[in-house]
Amino acid sequence: MVDRVATWIRAAERVVVLTGAGISAESGVPVFRGAGGLWRQFRPEDLATPQAFARDPSLVWEWYLWRRELIAAAQPNEGHRALARLAARRAGVTLLTQNVDGLHRRAGSEAPIELHGNLWRVRCTSNCGYAALDDEGGPPRSQLRCTCGAWLRPAVVWFGEPLDPTTLDAASVAAEAADVLLVVGTSAVVYPVAALPHMARRRHARVVEINVDETPLSSEADVVLRGPAGELLPALERAL
Ligand code: BJW
Numbered sequence: 001m002v003d004r005v006a007t008w009i010r011a012a013e014r015v016v017v018l019t020g021a022g023i024s025a026e027s028g029v030p031v032f033r034g035a036g037g038l039w040r041q042f043r044p045e046d047l048a049t050p051q052a053f054a055r056d057p058s059l060v061w062e063w064y065l066w067r068r069e070l071i072a073a074a075q076p077n078e079g080h081r082a083l084a085r086l087a088a089r090r091a092g093v094t095l096l097t098q099n100v101d102g103l104h105r106r107a108g109s110e111a112p113i114e115l116h117g118n119l120w121r122v123r124c125t126s127n128c129g130y131a132a133l134d135d136e137g138g139p140p141r142s143q144l145r146c147t148c149g150a151w152l153r154p155a156v157v158w159f160g161e162p163l164d165p166t167t168l169d170a171a172s173v174a175a176e177a178a179d180v181l182l183v184v185g186t187s188a189v190v191y192p193v194a195a196l197p198h199m200a201r202r203r204h205a206r207v208v209e210i211n212v213d214e215t216p217l218s219s220e221a222d223v224v225l226r227g228p229a230g231e232l233l234p235a236l237e238r239a240l
Contacts, residue, residue, distance in 0.1 A: 001223055002232070005180075006239035008206050012092070012179035017083055018196060019097045019104070019229075022185020022211060026230035027074040029101055033187050034213065048158045053125075057151045061144055064119060064154045071101045071119070072137035079184070079229035080107035082237045094174040098186060098193055100156045102136055113171050115163055115193050121155035124148060131155065163192065171196060178205040185210065185229050188217040197221075 009015055021031040031037045042063065046052050053060045084107045087093040095112040097104055100119040104112040124130040124146040134141055146152050157163055175181060175196040188194045188209075197217055201207050209221040210232050218224050225232050 001225055002235050002239050005182075005206075005208050005223055005225070006236060008180050008208075009236075009240060014092045014094070014174075014178050015086075015090075015180045015182070016094045016096060016174050016178040016200065016205075017086075017182045017184060018175075018186065018193070019083075019095070019099060019184045020186025020188075021099060022187075023079050023097075023229045024074070024077075024099055024101055024103050025185065026077040026079065026228060027103060029071055029074050029103070031185075033189070044159060049160055050158055051160075053151075053153060053158070057144070057153070061154075065140055068119060069140070071103070074101075074103065076103045076107035077230045079233040080104055080109070082233035083184075084108035086237060086240075094178075096171045096174065096193075096196070098190070100154075106136070113167060113174070115157070115167060115171055117154070117156035117164075119154050119156055122152040123155045124150055125153050126150035168192065172199060175200040175205070176203045178203075181205045181207050183207065183209045183211075183217060183221070184233070186215070188215045 025031050032039050047060055047063050080103050083095060087095060087109060095104060095109050097112045097114055098116045100117055102118055102120055120134045120136050122132055122134065126148055128146060128148040130146050144152055176199055178200045181197055181200040183197050197207050201220065206222045208223045209217055210225045210229050212228055
């Protein structure tokens with residue numbers, strides 16, 4: 001199966017990779033759903049909605065600062081690195097990620113399209129326009145309020161919030177033009193991102209899922225590579 005996917009990639013003009021939390025699992029960053037997932041321990045309604053932040057910004061920040069610490073201590077794994085090398089050695093590779101952890105960039109991927117934002121960025125909740133990128137792994141953020149007096153918030157996309165339209169457009173254009181779409185380590189249940197593989201497939205892309213478990217996408221994918229991304233992506237790279 002890996003050889004078959006490698007043949008498609010070699011023949012492809014445009015390869016798009018869509019990643020989710022599963023690609024960072026082997027770096028020790030918890031996924032959201034399933035065994036050991038964050039949503040088994042915490043309720044998304046309490047931590048990942050604009051209503052939760054309006055109700056208790058300190059609690060939400062506490063959760064994000066804890067996750068920042070965990071991610072700062074983690075290292076990109078062989079899956080992140082294989083994708084960075086794939087883009088470096090051939091043209092026409094676009095990386096889309098739902099992850100907010102910044103590990104693709106740390107592995108050497110130059111311009112991943114971060115569909116759900118980045119947990120190292122902050123922006124002001126008022127309309128003063130302040131936004132900043134914190135130092136990954138730097139000292140914990142002590143200033144949680146903007147100079148205008150309003151709360152700063154993590155620049156991530158919470159449930160019920162729209163994705164940045166320019167970012168989503170860029171991802172949709174890439175998915176629709178893809179010859180091969182690799183969907184790596186995502187449960188494929190969170191919309192609108194979960195629609196991208198279906199959009200790609202309706203055009204003409206071969207859709208390849210890389211995941212340790214079955215997802216709603218599995219039955220629609222042209223090929224499913226069942227196993228850890230940190231092993232399968234380097235294996236795919238070797239087969240190219
Ligand atoms: C491995 C592995 C290994 C493990 N190797 N694989 C019905 C009801 C209610 C709401 C909705 C509804 N239908 C649609 C919605 C909307 C909602 C939604 O989709 N909900 C569904 C869950 C039902 N979507 C939204 O609200 C979005 N916004 C929106 O729709 O706006 C519309 C709008 C328009 C105009 C005005 C206003 C609104 C926004 C969604 C934002 C999601 N945010 C989060 C948090 C980000 C910030 C943060 O990190 O704190 O994004 S939630 C969380 O889920 C995070 C992830 O990016 C996202 C996807 O998760 P992912 O990456 O797939 O991870 P997991 O854990 O789910 O899966 C991991 C996978 O890896 C598993 O399959 C494992 O098997 C696998 N795996 N180890 C390979 N080693």
